[in-house]
Amino acid sequence: MHEIKIDRYKGSWILKFAVLCFAAFFLFSLVNQQMQIHDKQNTLDALQSQLKTQQIKNEELKNSLEKDEDLADYAEKVARRDLDYAKPGERVFVDVGGSD
Template identity: 40%
Template sequence: MSRSHKKRRAVWRVFARIFFLLVLLSMLGAYISNQVTISSKQAELDELNEQIAQQQAENEEMQRILSGDPDEVTEWVARDSYGYAAPNERIFADISGN
């Protein structure tokens, strides 16, 4: 083989190695990006599952109240919607925002 042919071959090998390295780095970047996305979506899913559990508990409480005695329903509406209280009862309001 001639010298120029060997030189061209060496240049192509270097080019191929650089190209391969760039492809690997690109794949690594995509993998890391996907892992970050998966992690954030998992946190979002956990938060939504917690909200679902809270809403289900609230729905069960409403169902229990509404399936009870009509006087209990009236009392609940008076307490919850209008802030009424029974005689000699104190109502404490949480103003901390938590």
């Protein structure tokens, strides 16, 4: 009996190299995307924390300004502290000495 040899196509080494390069590129892209997602998630968590803090501050201001008398007290406090205002006839003393 005579055996027939069948030659199998082993493929080109260039094709194998191209597939290997594509797989390496795909793996690198996947790792890079995961790192970017992790960084963006950390940024999102920080921004959400800042948002919660600001919402608490806004709620406190809103509660403190609900009444007209509270609004007047707040305006007076801001005027005295930030704008250096004083009531009519009031004397304000400024300490110009050094801090000991």
